[in-house]
Amino acid sequence: MAARATAQRRLASISSQLAPAAPPAPDWNSALQALQSIFPPEQLSLDLPTREKYGTGWGSLLPPAPPHAVVHTLRTQDVVEVVRIATRFGIVIIPTGGRTALEGQFQASCCNPPAGERWTGGANGEEDERPRDAKKRETARTERPTIQVSLSRMNRVLAVHEQDFQAVVQPGIGWQGLNEFLAKKGIKLFFPVDPAPGSEFGGMAGVAGSGTNAVGYGTLRAEWIQSMEVVLMNGDVIRTRGSNRARKSSTGWDTGRLFLGSEGTLGIITELTVRLAPVLPLKVALTSFPTISSAVSTVVSILTSGLSPTSLELLDGTSIRGLNLARILPERLEEEPTVLMRFSNASEEVNAQNLRKVAGIVEENGGRRLRVARDERENEELWKARKSQYWSQQLLVGEGCRTLITDICVPISRLAEFVSRSDSYVSTSGLYAPIVAHIGDGNVHRAILWKGREGETKPPREVEELAKKLVRLAQELEGTCAGEHGIGLTKRKYLRAELGEGTLALMRTVKRALDPLNLLNPDKVLFPEGEEEWDA
Amino acid sequence: MAARATAQRRLASISSQLAPAAPPAPDWNSALQALQSIFPPEQLSLDLPTREKYGTGWGSLLPPAPPHAVVHTLRTQDVVEVVRIATRFGIVIIPTGGRTALEGQFQASCCNPPAGERWTGGANGEEDERPRDAKKRETARTERPTIQVSLSRMNRVLAVHEQDFQAVVQPGIGWQGLNEFLAKKGIKLFFPVDPAPGSEFGGMAGVAGSGTNAVGYGTLRAEWIQSMEVVLMNGDVIRTRGSNRARKSSTGWDTGRLFLGSEGTLGIITELTVRLAPVLPLKVALTSFPTISSAVSTVVSILTSGLSPTSLELLDGTSIRGLNLARILPERLEEEPTVLMRFSNASEEVNAQNLRKVAGIVEENGGRRLRVARDERENEELWKARKSQYWSQQLLVGEGCRTLITDICVPISRLAEFVSRSDSYVSTSGLYAPIVAHIGDGNVHRAILWKGREGETKPPREVEELAKKLVRLAQELEGTCAGEHGIGLTKRKYLRAELGEGTLALMRTVKRALDPLNLLNPDKVLFPEGEEEWDA
Structure with a gap:
């Protein structure tokens, strides 16, 4: 009793x-x-x-x-x-x-289509074509x-602990700003995870994405963000690791991990202690292959051999056609699956040694001769092939081109199958959907392109259909709908098929415990209860 | 309305x-x-x-x-x-x-001292010396x-996805068992995080610790554990990443991170999908220094130069004295701060090149000539200096020696100060407390030794006092009470000083949401409410 x-x-x-x-x-x-x-x-x-x-x-x-x-x-x-x-x-x-x-x-959430993909493009104002009941619900939320x-104005670097490979930053500075700050101070350290240019640490932690360096350095879910100051909805200001700034700790489960990837739904990040990596000699190399399969085999061999790639990026023939149209590189590239690589090691000597091995692996897999940048200028020139992707692709469609960037990720062993099966969807659709992939991670961005009509407010049906088919295929191949861009509003509909009811219920339980009034970025990641619109 | x-x-x-x-x-x-x-x-x-x-x-x-x-x-x-x-x-x-x-x-929890450190030793049965009211409360919980x-019987490897660098394991197998399994199958991959021999994946995830390889591969909080099947207290069986087995994903916050480090208080892990690393040529090297400071400077230089150490371990002069007494190595080592290193690279060639650089760094910092293992046999022989620590130390005290292993971690920049100030505590105490440290991480284990008395049921007061002083010092130096061994019962008293009330309150909120009846490993990590016994 x-x-x-x-x-x-x-x-x-x-x-x-x-x-x-x-x-x-x-x-x-x-x-x-x-x-x-x-x-x-x-x-x-x-x-x-x-x-x-x-x-x-x-x-x-x-x-x-x-x-x-x-x-x-x-x-x-x-x-x-x-x-x-x-x-x-x-x-x-x-x-x-x-x-x-x-x-x-x-x-x-009131002003976004609950079931549409994210897409880029121009004007606005046209009649809303969504179903009447969806419109009604959103109108209610609009109010x-x-x-x-x-x-963004909290954008200072508060401290650099050079010996500890750490910086303390405010949420409004980004990885680029921090790296410029460190370079200016002559500190030979940098923050290696590189999501979208212009992204800031608060949002980087919020989405927990990655970028081109994930194959070498891991994503933002690795140990790059060590501690955070977070404002909770009960008004508490917490430090997820408290006073502890050590490189590692095991003081129970890490509350900081709740906020990594929470997309602003569980707390507001106001300061971050991040880990830095040493700046090392870097080498860019490029080659191309007759098939995606041979590109994948090459990449797996490189990873198995411990050759320290920081980036392994794939462009398909269609992407290369865009590059050629835009004359990004001085010479025309073969319009076939192309792998751009970056390697980083303790010395140029080791880079050179490792790249000789890479050249051997490429040859064994039937690739073309490995082209290795000779100096920093050539490093930058070759890397342009990666950086210029999204605008050079537009030339495939020409003026008025609009883009929906997809973001699936599959196990590397399923990547070739994903590409070949999705190629057939693309060709059936009659659309262009060039590939830029973080191939070392299995993260494939197909950018679906179309010629926009004046004033359209959503992608054409065939674009949305293709995007959905890509997600369904990725999930069938044990992959994810979101490799690095998060869920937000547009990917919620895919989560049930991927995570299952139990995991979603757990996420809801935690959301309720931390934001019982549901006032903090509501309806993101998770649908409002009773308003689920599952897809796939 | x-x-x-x-x-x-x-x-x-x-x-x-x-x-x-x-x-x-x-x-x-x-x-x-x-x-x-x-x-x-x-x-x-x-x-x-x-x-x-x-x-x-x-x-x-x-x-x-x-x-x-x-x-x-x-x-x-x-x-x-x-x-x-x-x-x-x-x-x-x-x-x-x-x-x-x-x-x-x-x-x-009923049967453990609420305020004692973990310690190893022999017999039992003596009169309990804890305060009367503590005894009463525990008696209540005993019931x-x-x-x-x-x-432990769920100890199978369910799948190995070699191209994806993944294995699916049950919780009852450990990193050693998995690595033996992979070696036997001729798969050149391994799980690199190496906590206590005999530990199993369920508990490894539960404590989220690390081991000697954390400086190269990160801890269990990095991306080594990708997905888990977990049984929740509401009876749900969830997969934290659902059907997704891709190398990365950004589908909201990662529910798996709740269970990493939860020490069995939030859910029961029944399956894990873990990431593997390639087996690469490994080289062990050893040197010693006149001071801890010069050892630290060497380590920071090695890390800054990107020379790919997987382990950087420090033994102090007292530890070496134990090794010498035990004749672990064929020749006597200098009884001074000694650094054992392991390096892993794509080839023996690169290892050799990097080790020449390491030798230069050691020389610059006034260390003795770097001794590099010439072959696998010498690798193993040198590494014995690390592996034999805990028993060889016992020889310092002799028969009946008992040990309390401490586990603080500080920023590397504060490590020399930690060692020198704690050395003075140790010498005042009159006890032996040799150091084995994961110096690359700042994680210092001082093993406090004493000669046990027949039937004693807790460490002597001076041992407990010294352990507390080490924690207080670590926290003063922006470090943690627990580098890799977790909190359990014995470190709860230190958490308020380190994490702060707000973070503890958040942990309680989540615990309540996931285990509202408080039946799952209660009173671990967090004190029962109203029964806090804070220290430091």
């Missing part, structure tokens, strides 16, 4: 802590008054052009989804104030940074007032 | 899901009946010798804390059955594997019936 009484006391205490007070009905007028009493005008944007700018996705063709206000935070306490106002007056908060996210992560919290 | 009504509906639904039904008072007789109706005798140990064996910590001097029963699960469904019985009849479950955990992770779920 004593045990039962204790259990009931404990449960009463749990319930009182878990079951939130009813959230107030949104009261925008009071919230606005409170914001204005705390933030000076230069930190609080209420004008439509600014709000539209912050409500627009990178390259999005959708009509802007302007928040009611943008607060430009300068310090952690500013974020705490916004959280207090939001929870008091029932206002939604969306944290935002470089706004390079591709899947609608920082856009108000939820939203504060966008922009962390 | 509509918004408020919706919010209230949502809250009602949240509350019903979050607030658990009252847990039943423990009913061991019914639980036992249910266990016996499901499990044959060979899967259900009720005899005292087996229960005592499973209730005894590795090398623990404490009296055994036998669970009421040990269930040896053979399949995931067995685990689900135990969870159902436990939640139905109010029984505590403790998952267990190799039982190498050092901090009381799998022992019933909670406990089922230990041993996963």
Whole structure:
């Protein structure tokens, strides 16, 4: 009986802590008054052009989804104030940074198509073609007032601990900014994970993606982000690892991992302690193959031999055709599967040695002679073939070309099958869908291209259909719908097929525990309950 | 008004899901009946010798804390059955594997000292010296019936995906078993993270520790454990990444990270998909230095130069004295700070090249001539200096020597200061406390040695005091109380000082959400609420 009484006391205490007070009905007028009493005008944007700018996705063709206000935070306490106002007056908060996210992560859900892919393109304004009931639900959500919290002005490097290979940064600086800072100071360290140019650390951690260096350095889910300061929806400011700045620790499960990949739905990151890598001699090389299979075999052999590639990138023949049209490289490349590689080792000597081995592996697999950059200039020239992809591809379609970038990832052993089967979908569709893949990771971006019509507000049906088929195929091949760009609004529909009900239920349980009022970037990653629109 | 009504509906639904039904008072007789109706005798140990064996910590001097029963699960469904019985009849479950955990992770909390360090040694039975009220509380908890779920018989390798550098394993096999399996099959891949010999994957993931290879390969918190099957306390069996076996993914936050380091308090891991690394030529080298500072400078230079060490281990003069006494190596080593290194590269050629650079760095820092193993036999011989540490140290004290292994970790830049300041604590204490450190990570194990008295049930006061001072010093130097051995029962008292109240509160919130009845390895990592005994 004593045990039962204790259990009931404990449960009463749990319930009182878990079951939130009813959230107030949104009261925008009071919230606005409170914001204005705390933030000076230069930190609080209420004008439509600014709000539209912050409500627009990178390259999005959708009509802007302007928040009611943008607060430009300068310090952690500013974020705490916004959280207090939001929870008091029932206002939604969306944290935002470089706004390079591709899947609608920082856009108000009311104004995004619940079932569309992310796509880039021009104008806006046309009649909405979504089903009537979808429109109705979104209209209801449109009325939820939203504060966008922009962390971009918190963009300082707070400390560099050179001997410890660490930097402490604010969320508004990106990997590029940090690396420029370090180079300027003459510190021979850098942050090696390289998602979209312009991305900032808050969002990088939020999406937990990667970039071209993942094959050598791992993704943002590796140990690059060691500790974070996070503002929780209960107003607490926590440090996920507390005072500990050691290279490793085992103090229970790492609360920081909750926020990595949470896409701004569980807390707002206000500071990060990140690990750095030494800057080492780098060498770029390029070759091409008769088939994707031989490219894959080459890559697996390189990885098995421990030859220290930092990047292994695949461009297919269609991508190379775009490059040739754009005359990116001085000479025309063969329009066949091409692998661009970067190697990084302790010395040029070791690079050269390893590259001789790579050349042998390429030859064994029937590839063309390995072209190795002779110097830094040639490194950059060859690497341009990778960096110029997304715009050179547009030449395949010409003026008015629009793009939907897909982001599946499969086990490397299934990559050749993915490419050949998806090639047949592409050819049936009559569309261009050139490949740029992080082949070492199995992460394939097919960029679906089409000629946009004036004023269209969503990709044509055949583009959406192709994108879905690519995801279904990837999942069939034990892969994922999202290799590095996250889920946001556009990929939610694929999660049930991939993660299963139980994992989704666990994610919901944690979301409820951390954001019981569902005010922090709601409806991202997970559908609102009862409004699931599963696909695949 | 509509918004408020919706919010209230949502809250009602949240509350019903979050607030658990009252847990039943423990009913061991019914639980036992249910266990016996499901499990044959060979899967259900009720005899005292087996229960005592499973209730005894590795090398623990404490009296055994036998669970009421040990269930040896053979399949995931067995685990689900135990969870159902436990939640139905109010029984505590403790998952267990190799039982190498050092901090009381799998022992019933009732029978462990709430405020003592982990220590190794002999006999038992003496009068308990703990304060009267602590004893009373523990007596109350002793009465909670406990089922230990041993996963050790689930020890198969279920699949190896060689091209994908992946293996799928059950929780009862360890890194050694997996590596032997791969070697026997002629597969040139291995699992590189190497915690205690005998540890098994379930527990390895549970503690999220590391070993000697962390400087090269990262810890278990890096991307080595990609996906897990986990049984939750609501009976769900989830796969943290679902059907996805790709090398990377960004489908929201990774639920698997909740269980890494949770020490069996949030779910029970029943299968793991792990990443493998290529087996590459390895070279061991050894040198010694006049001071710890010069050893640290050498290590930082090696890391900055990208020379691919997989292990950088420090033994201090006292440790070397033990080695010399034990005649581990054919010749006597200088009794001064000694660094053992392992390097792994694509070829012997590159190893040799890199080791020439290392020799130069050592010389610049005033170290002795670098001794490099000439072949595999010498590799093994030199590495023995590391592997024989814990027993050779015992010779410093002689017969009856007992050991408390400490596990702090500090930023590398603070390591020399940690060693010199802690040296002075050690010399004041009059004890031996030789150092074995993963110097590349800043993880210092001082093994506190003393001559045990017959029947003592806890370390002498001066041993416990020294252990506490080491933790306080590490935390002062921005380090952690637990570099790789986890928290269990013995380190809980240090967490508040290190992580802060907010992070601890977040951990509690998540624990409550996942295990609302508090039946899964309760009181580990976190103190029972209202029973905190903070130290430092």
